[in-house]
Amino acid sequence: RCATEYPICNNCEILGFTVVPQAGYTEVRMGKNATLRCALTEPKEVLQVTWQKESEESNENIATYSIANGLKIHEPYKDRMNFTSLELNETSITFWDSRMDDSGRYKCLFNVFPDGSYSGSISLSVFGLNASVHHESSEDRFIVTCNAHGLPEPTITWNNLFNSTPTEETVKHKNGIVSITSRLEIYNIQSISARDLTCRVSNTNETVELPVKIKGGRKSYLHPLLSLKSLHIGLLSKREKKARLIS
Template identity: 75%
Template sequence: MLQLILQALTKKTQQWVECVTEVKQIFSSKMVLRALVLCLAYSGLGKPIVVPQAGHKKVRMGDSVTLSCALTKPMEVLQVTWQKDSEESHDNIATYSETNGFKIQKPYEDRLNFTTLELNKTSITFWDTRMDDSGCYKCLFNIFPSGPLSGNTCLSVFGLNASVHHNISEDHLIVICNANGLPEPTITWNNLFNSTPTQKTVKHKNGIVSITSKLKIYNIQSISAQDLICRVSNTNETFELPVKIKGEEGSSLLWLVVIVVLLAVIIVLILIMLFWRKILCKRT
């Protein structure tokens, strides 16, 4: 296939050569074949196109990742804009122009920056990726006088977040375990105490799956500090979240006893002082 493309390139005008030269300078050897195909499709029309460095990138939550795009031929670009696709619109996250410099929008301003400040090619880097960074991004070149050209690249952040909390009422205990992850997580309990958990699963557009498992236990007295554990896992990670109940109750009870004893001692001391003061007054 590469040989056929090269044969076709030799039959075309100087635009083919310019396209291939520009592509080889920007991208690694693994990306050259893809870029050559794009040159073959578009350069004959005399129009530049936007080539993303990668169509889809994967990164572990908390790590850094760079997204890049470039034009196949130099153009008079007024501004470069990065947008994140949402369900209803394209939200600007970063812009760069020679006139106004660069601007990072909230909530990305503390963890994202331009790492290539040029108008014909652009790169942004996430320094601390989060689960909600997953999604597709558009690099948009505003060209004078022809108008905007854009390319798309997608990002998948894999990882696992989990939390557990509980609420004690008069006759039962409610424990809720939450997990957000990519790939899809699972939630299990080490002990159900004759109860049946209810589970809710939500699959988000960006690929992240949220799971909530709710456990309602009536035999509270049978649960000790380490008897109830929520286990959250996916193909990459596993968490164990203990539900500590007795320890919390014991700690609260201990503080209550200490406070009551201190108040009693203070009251006794005050009464003794008043008693001795009364005796001294009678003697004088």
């Protein structure tokens, strides 16, 4: 009965009661506050409450509270997360200005005397979209790279390909966030008149447009041999002027 009613409780069958999260899954928009709550189903002598962020390697302590030692917020959560309930049988933490990398699975642990530890888990998803674009140019090509980082999964499109085919790389992170990099190489840029290029990044919640100004027709490149020749002529001119002054 216990395992069916509280499937996210780690040890309810053994202990005879449960840790009940406010919700097994919480979703907020990036930049908003995110609150996670857990409570025991019956009062116990709780010595300390600990919150952890779970990972495959190890669970990271992010916050602890006890009457004896007070509260402690661990780096890198200090100054942007705190306890919003200091009851030992009922605990809550709040992320201020939540970030997408706050997404993941969190565990609340109640250290109870004399029984030991009771725990429950909550999944947090912070959805949003971050995007950036940068470019570099050489004598014969113009390379534009557009990066997207979002939840839900973003897509990248270009408003103009200039007869080129973009390459794309996708990385799906364990916390659900997806990173995409799209790279567009444009050749023969001298033949391109001044035109606008836009990287469009979108997911189911929002769209971001990042313009890149291409001024291929106005770019001028000085050939290395021409540069050396110009320098040689300049040196000769200086010598001629010096010779005239001496004579």
